[in-house]
Amino acid sequence: MRVFVTGASGHIGFAVVAELLGAGHKVAGLARSEASAEKLRKAGAEVVRGDLDDLAGLVAAAEAAEGVIHLGYKHDLAFGGTPDGFVKAAEHDTRVVKAFGEALIGSNKPFVNTAGTAQLVLFGGMTRTGTEEDVLPGGPRVDGENAVIALAERGVRSSVVRLPPTVHSSLDHHGFVPMFVAAARKNGSSVYIGDGANVWPAVHTLDAAKLYRLALESAPPGTRLHGVADEGVSFRAIAEAIGKGVGVPAKSVSADEAPKYLGGMAHFAQVSNPTSSARTRALLKWEPTHPGLLADLAEGHYFVSADRPTSQVRTHRGPRGRRSR
Numbered sequence: 001m002r003v004f005v006t007g008a009s010g011h012i013g014f015a016v017v018a019e020l021l022g023a024g025h026k027v028a029g030l031a032r033s034e035a036s037a038e039k040l041r042k043a044g045a046e047v048v049r050g051d052l053d054d055l056a057g058l059v060a061a062a063e064a065a066e067g068v069i070h071l072g073y074k075h076d077l078a079f080g081g082t083p084d085g086f087v088k089a090a091e092h093d094t095r096v097v098k099a100f101g102e103a104l105i106g107s108n109k110p111f112v113n114t115a116g117t118a119q120l121v122l123f124g125g126m127t128r129t130g131t132e133e134d135v136l137p138g139g140p141r142v143d144g145e146n147a148v149i150a151l152a153e154r155g156v157r158s159s160v161v162r163l164p165p166t167v168h169s170s171l172d173h174h175g176f177v178p179m180f181v182a183a184a185r186k187n188g189s190s191v192y193i194g195d196g197a198n199v200w201p202a203v204h205t206l207d208a209a210k211l212y213r214l215a216l217e218s219a220p221p222g223t224r225l226h227g228v229a230d231e232g233v234s235f236r237a238i239a240e241a242i243g244k245g246v247g248v249p250a251k252s253v254s255a256d257e258a259p260k261y262l263g264g265m266a267h268f269a270q271v272s273n274p275t276s277s278a279r280t281r282a283l284l285k286w287e288p289t290h291p292g293l294l295a296d297l298a299e300g301h302y303f304v305s306a307d308r309p310t311s312q313v314r315t316h317r318g319p320r321g322r323r324s325r
């Protein structure tokens, strides 16, 4: 299948590109810069030069493809420090997926979109384990998810992969884990909030990439999927593993003190988001095979710094014997 992938040069998107090419698909990846375009060409993908702001260009690329995977996102806007950036980025994303939807109506092509498991807690107040059946009526990122699921009624084989707050691996250079590592270095301690019993779900980048391929190939129309391998790792355990890697103690801070240590991440560090992927695993025969979050942290790649040569960092082999870093 010839697949148009947005965010193809990004952390997860680039792994999805490799997964698709490895399975014999052709990939046309969106690239907004020559550097991103070159990265994609070297990997063996075609390049569609363009920007997420150019909806007409996205529509044309979707029409020319046999399937679409959407992983591009304006993280610079969402996390750029402006008070309404997070909401504005999500609103922009909803416009993008609606434009894709218009291009794909009646085609029966697969369209795989991206959302987050944490939205069930952040915007739905969920306190139990979240499942694929849990649906919110609206909210940032939720609107995009619901718009894509609704396309199933209009001749699109649409699906949404909800990702956990941390998609981890040696390919992850600017997700939450690197941010918490940087904060631990700066603070001289790796903090958790209260007793740190709140849990985060997690998935390895290469397991997530495989799920996107399976969704593209065979998810039934209107399917919500959970790209979750670890159902819930306590934030205290995460903070302790980061402290060990950085060489600083882990310590508890109060919710009031947390922003002093973690800035804007303090809010996320308190989230408890236990998440099941039982339905996803059964439906698509998806079984994560790469290290879980704590095992991945123990590998050491997150803690490479200028004073520690990369040769000292253990790596592991990805699928088909490929090195994952």
Ligand SMILES: NC(=O)c1ccc[n+]([C@@H]2O[C@H](COP(=O)([O-])OP(=O)(O)OC[C@H]3O[C@@H](n4cnc5c(N)ncnc54)[C@H](OP(=O)(O)O)[C@@H]3O)[C@@H](O)[C@H]2O)c1
Pocket (backbone or CB within 6 Å): 006, 007, 008, 009, 010, 011, 012, 013, 030, 031, 032, 033, 036, 050, 051, 052, 053, 071, 072, 073, 074, 075, 114, 115, 116, 163, 164, 165, 166, 167, 168, 175, 176
């Ligand atoms: N990483 C996680 O732990 C995690 C967790 C939950 C959900 N997610 C979601 O998963 C998706 C992929 O995340 P990621 O970690 O792979 O993100 P990423 O590494 O930041 O990659 C973002 C991608 O979007 C592209 N992009 C950004 N603005 C663009 C624009 N204006 N025009 C064209 N392309 C643009 C980037 O292109 P350049 O390479 O040119 O910058 C890059 O390819 C996002 O929707 C993200 O919110 C990620």
